[in-house]
Amino acid sequence: MEFGFTEEQEKLRKEIHDFFQEVLPEDYNPAAVRRAGDESREQFALDLQKKAVEKGYPSAGWPKKYGGLGFTSIEQGIVSEQMNYWQVAWPGAMGYNLVGPVTLAVGTDEQKERFVPPIARGEVICFEAFTEPNAGSDEANCQLRAVPDGDDYILNGQKTFISGSRKPDWLYTLARTEDTIPVHRGLSLIMVPGDAPGVSYAVLPTMGGSMQNEIFYDNVRVPKTNLLGEVNRGFYHAMATFEFERAAVGVDARRGMERLVDFCRKEKRNGKPLIEDPEVRKMLARAAMQRQVMWLSGWYGACRRTQRDKLGPQSYDLTMFLRKDAAPEQAEDLMDMLGIYAQLKPGSKYAKYDGAIQRQQWEASRVIHPAGSPEILKVVIANRGLGLPRIPRKFNSQINEALEESR
């Protein structure tokens, strides 16, 4: 057990730290950067990504051949930690965190050549098109159909809650290629061009201000060579995807704490700095403990990816669950501190803490749900991690019938 970093790793951290400090503008406000509806900010995010791509940071974990730096998971963790410290996100995040790694893991050489380098260069935007109206937590119930037709598949169906505020180049789509029992054995992963004829979009606004999409597939024709990995093995590949998605959760660092402590030192209440208020002190201590736990859980995840033999299977991964479980409460603690001022949005001359706090709560209401809500994560950890029993799906219809009868 050791929690230190090598000299090279510290050097890398410093290098990335300095990179962000240099390229981010003095007046950078991370709370605002990801909001849609403002093209100059969109452009800023793309420009920032471009500068990072020159360094290779966004795709650092990939082999050099495909535009990466061949970083270890610890080195990737350092990139992720610094991104978290400076509160930046890549517009092409879905490609970097999901589509790239999965293509590299299960794709053919041709697919790797075709899909991966443009993602590495930040030239394409990918959407992860998995969730459907009737396949949310029950991902395996995916009903969007892909029917073979000569050298193509024809796709019909609907996806919903697909994150992304930019025009997608690729829809990384989970589709049903066979009706099977159990249902998860008939699914495949298909790369669908975002502008393929028959694809249409509708927008779902969320309270936190981020963009969600509904996507409709109406006789969309895609060549069979766009199917990633094995046919009907999509669910297994997708589970691996979630693993990458979980792995992509940033390793938390100190910055949020520094900002909060700074605020509590400067802001006064009843003539005394907030930090002298016993309630505020308790809140700060709790926030610091939470941060330590999140920081460690992030690194634990990073280590586990390379030390599976020693640290156990990934199914029992707490990182994402812990983070999601704590998010609403953390936001609420901050709101309690600001009281009635928590309502004010950024821009109001009365706003405290840049008006960022209420939105943190709004965001929590959405952020905690992608890649498994806390409720479904608990079930996954209980069943797969702890081996607690569950009712097999094949009995669910019988239970449902019995319920109908008893009514």
Next chain:
Amino acid sequence: MDFSLSEEQEMLKTMARDFLETECPEAVIRDTLRSDKGYSPELWGKIAELGWMGISFPEKYGGTEQSIIDLAVLYEEMGRGLFASPHLSTVVLGGETILAAGSEAQKDELLPKIVNGELILSAAITEPQSSWDGKAWEPEGVTVPAVAAGDDYVIDGVKLFVHDAHVADHILCAARTGNGGKAADGITLFLVDAKSPGITCNILDTVSGSNKQSEVIFDKVKVPKKNIIGELNGGWAPLARSMQIGAVMLCAEMVGAGQKVLELTVDYAKTRIQFDMPIGINQHVQAHCVYLVGNVDTSRWVTYLAAWKLSENMDCDLDVSIAKAWTSEAYERACWLAHQVFAGVGSTEALGLMPLYTRMGNSDQYYLGDPSQHMEVIVRELEKLPPQEKPKGKPLGLWEPGGEKLPAWDIWKEYYERNR
């Protein structure tokens, strides 16, 4: 960055677990807790033979010179096995302090005896009034005076919540020898023979039962000057360091106990049948188990981070306090969650060890600083944080106040249609 135990640490863990499962089964645990001494002298001798007292001491005193992390691995197993002994008082609070501050003669005389299991120590630090005032384990809390008189010092006052004083050969007493200046600067450590005239030890009736704590009355007790450990008026620093190690060991104990509580609970959820099904099929029960894992695993991480920093001699006030505050609360939550799953069965000592695990937490969470005290330390450390670092790039004016747009439907729609 490496979260796995080394091969030697895995061996130590297995050895300790096997030993305690064989030598200290349920019946022995119960007998020990009911006994007057509160520990088993027979097992004390055996663990000395196994080298458990010498893990952190140099070879020249008979130790094996392993790290604080190894010690934590051992404490995890002692917690798991509900092993009651004066190890923390003797080896950590006593031994580590003597190692850090004692003279060569004191070290040569005392440490080998500690390693051999011949000597039991107890640390008398906290006092009635100052503990009530929230100053336990703080230098301000040490008020019992020691006054010089010829070749001796005379200690006069009451120490409270003193672990293992009733069986100790020597009591390491923190007493006030100087006033003025900083509170920490007037404290001296005395190694007091427990049989000195004037010492009365009254065992306290506490709920935990997993250890024995006493009120120790020092009625004008004479201690020879040569029994001072460390510098006159300079006792606090070495003691504080031992208390930090001790706090992390208590965390490790709770981690090990928590792990066992988790295993017992999940096992019960899988085997207890109600409504013709194992209760663990219910998602409410599953959620309790998942939160239990969360509490135990997070505690393990914060504990070993603190242990690592201690073993590397790094600045670790923040990490030790985070470990102690977090783990104490997490262990309490973990036991509570277990009780939810066990329901009534978990509250009876006749049907299992669950109540004993819960009671262990009732003592560990307060000893060497309760969560609120450590949270106060955390904030004191946070206050030292530098101001937030600022980016240095040219300002772009994209985030001027007022530039924020409402996430109203029409703006979304307009943007959206323009981009599709």
